[in-house]
Amino acid sequence: xxxxxxxxxxxxxxxxxxxxxxxxxxxxxxxxxxxxxxxxxxxxxxxxxxxxxxxxxxxxxxxxxxxxxxxxxxxxxxxxxxxxxxxxxxxxxxxxxxxxxxxxxxxxxxxxxxxxxxxxxxxxxxxxxxxxxxxxxxxxxxxxxxxxxxxxxxxxxxxxxxxxxxxxxxxxxxxxxxxxxxxxxxxxxxxxxxxxxxxxxxxxxxxxxxxxxxxxxxxxxxxxxxxxxxxxxxxxxxxxxxxxxxxxxxxxxxxxxxxxxxxxxxxxxxxxxx
Amino acid sequence: xxxxxxxxxxxxxxxxxxxxxxxxxxxxxxxxxxxxxxxxxxxxxxxxxxxxxxxxxxxxxxxxxxxxxxxxxxxxxxxxxxxxxxxxxxxxxxxxxxxxxxxxxxxxxxxxxxxxxxxxxxxxxxxxxxxxxxxxxxxxxxxxxxxxxxxxxxxxxxxxxxxxxxxxxxxxxxxxxxxxxxxxxxxxxxx
Numbered sequence: 001x002x003x004x005x006x007x008x009x010x011x012x013x014x015x016x017x018x019x020x021x022x023x024x025x026x027x028x029x030x031x032x033x034x035x036x037x038x039x040x041x042x043x044x045x046x047x048x049x050x051x052x053x054x055x056x057x058x059x060x061x062x063x064x065x066x067x068x069x070x071x072x073x074x075x076x077x078x079x080x081x082x083x084x085x086x087x088x089x090x091x092x093x094x095x096x097x098x099x100x101x102x103x104x105x106x107x108x109x110x111x112x113x114x115x116x117x118x119x120x121x122x123x124x125x126x127x128x129x130x131x132x133x134x135x136x137x138x139x140x141x142x143x144x145x146x147x148x149x150x151x152x153x154x155x156x157x158x159x160x161x162x163x164x165x166x167x168x169x170x171x172x173x174x175x176x177x178x179x180x181x182x183x184x185x186x187x188x189x190x191x192x193x194x195x196x197x198x199x200x201x202x203x204x205x206x207x208x209x210x211x212x213x214x215x216x217x218x219x220x221x222x223x224x225x226x227x228x229x230x231x232x233x234x235x236x237x238x239x240x241x242x243x244x245x246x247x248x249x250x251x252x253x254x255x256x257x258x259x260x261x262x263x264x265x266x267x268x269x270x271x272x273x274x
Numbered sequence: 275x276x277x278x279x280x281x282x283x284x285x286x287x288x289x290x291x292x293x294x295x296x297x298x299x300x301x302x303x304x305x306x307x308x309x310x311x312x313x314x315x316x317x318x319x320x321x322x323x324x325x326x327x328x329x330x331x332x333x334x335x336x337x338x339x340x341x342x343x344x345x346x347x348x349x350x351x352x353x354x355x356x357x358x359x360x361x362x363x364x365x366x367x368x369x370x371x372x373x374x375x376x377x378x379x380x381x382x383x384x385x386x387x388x389x390x391x392x393x394x395x396x397x398x399x400x401x402x403x404x405x406x407x408x409x410x411x412x413x414x415x416x417x418x419x420x421x422x423x424x425x426x427x428x429x430x431x432x433x434x435x436x437x438x439x440x441x442x443x444x445x446x447x448x449x450x451x452x453x454x455x456x457x458x459x460x461x462x463x464x465x
Contacts, residue, residue: 029342029368031360031388036372074373215371218341218357225342247341247354247369 009049010037016053021063023137024200025070027224033070040069064140071138073109075215076157077171078116080246081164083214086266088166091241092124095209101130102208104235106199106228107216108134111145112158115174116165117212118188123168127191133206135197142194148184155182199228204235211236215245222252229255233271242269280422280463281396282308282345282361284389286382286412288315288404290432294452295402296331299350301456304333307465309345311361311389313353313380315404324352341369353380360388376408386412395420398462400455401447402426404436410443422462423447424455 010033011026018024025033037049044065046052055062078084095101103121105114114134121127136142150158155171162171175182197205199216211232217225232242233255242259244267250256259269287294291314302310314324322338329336332350339351339359344366353359357369358380375381382401386409389397399416401409403426417423425447428434441447450458 029360029362029370031362031368031391032358032370032372034391035360035384035387072373074371218369218371222342245371247357249340252342 006034006049009053010034013037013049013053013056016057017066020057022201023067023070024198027200027221028219029221032219036069036072040066043069067138068140071109071136071141073107073141073215075109075112076154076161077112077119078158078161078165078167079113079214080266081161083243083246083266083268084116084120084161084165086263086268087243088120088124090263091210091268092120092126094239094241095126098209099129101126101210102133102206103130103210103212104133104135104206104208106135106197106211106213106232108136108145108194109138109141110150111141111148112150113212113214114145114192115148115184115188116162118192119162119167119171119174120165122188130191132192133195133208134192135195137196137198137200139196142196146189146192146194148186148188149181150184152177152180152182199231200224204231206235207237208235208240209237210241210243212243214243215248217248218245225252226254229253233258236271238271238273240271242271243267244269278395278420280308280398281365281393282389283310283398283400283459283463284385284416285310285312285400285402286314286386286404286409286436287312287402288378288382288406288408288433288436290403291315292327293432294426295328297452298456298459299328299334299336300331302332302334302350302459303465304335305348305465306334306459307347307463309347310334310350311339311345311353311359311367311385312350313359313382313385315378315380315406315408316355322352322355328352339367339369341367343367353385355380358384360384361392362388363392365392376406378406378408382409383412387415390415390419390421393421397421398424398459400424400426401437401440402452403431403433405433406435407439409436410439413440413447414443417444417446424458425449426455427451 262270335349428437
């Protein structure tokens, strides 16, 4: 069994993080959180979580450093290319029928997913009528997303994914290389609103045609998944689309009935007319 | 065995995994009393063929693990390509797309460490063939919490690095030939 004292310390640390700073990780799936916290403890040089907690409460520098470990999330541009191909082929024709569009990337992390949508929408001629909302709980993630700079060694994967997703141009059209990095064109952010938003504690903020939340809810426990899906349900207009990660689904959710499978194998759902 | 019955078997394998697992999994009966959780290193872009491939050969149920599902006895779960597989304290499975560990996602270490946390001494960890050190830290965690550790004999393995590293990290692990592992599992996990 995991150490009983360690379990107590982790619970107390997450409680302190919530009570002091309102970051709520208490209902996250425990196994990944524990792994990330152990990494933070070891790399920040603490003997145990109680010592880490003391610094969290009394040392202003500690919060961003700890959040860096807790909110790290790794994505790729056009991750799961068949998902984006399906958006292009099956969802875009529906979206074309709207004069204006709102797309919400919930849990945008460093922005790989966001830029995938903006590029796809530009290629499909939808960018000009779309507002993109990119939200995350981490300021650092939002800052990274709004910089749009990725290490060049990741670009090969991004390029292959983009091509496999049915990309209509070369990915290199959208970035310039500098000092080992790819700097994505700032025009891609012209229609993006970056905002701090928590799926755990915050409310709905607009009526969307498309919500994308991929590989975020796997970190939540069942109750928290239900809360997030409820938020998406309330945010989407009738017939709006919800895209999840390839290993996530609504089957076990309290809100399963509010959605129909649009393309089941790609985890693209559509909100019912009701 | 100190009288504690395992609640799960966890297995990690890389290069040569298919041949190695083909010598173990088909030998397990349909009513094998605990879940078997497996990480095999496969590229993320490949549609996972492991579950259908082994379902055709095995008596146990074989499937790709889904997020939040409870791990059931009599079932073999493969980690999906591109995702870490972890066990929660309540015996349910969870997935993560955290960064690669030792260039691997799924990672054997991630599965084994979470299994050590969730099951304590009541888990059997098996490291098979592979050409990298993934699995060594995880098997150490299983050893340290009193679980049973098994390592494929590196001398016979298709790729010896993974079992060698695992043995260094967990010297008291049982070293078995591939052909002996299923019989050993049936002894430590009696129906």
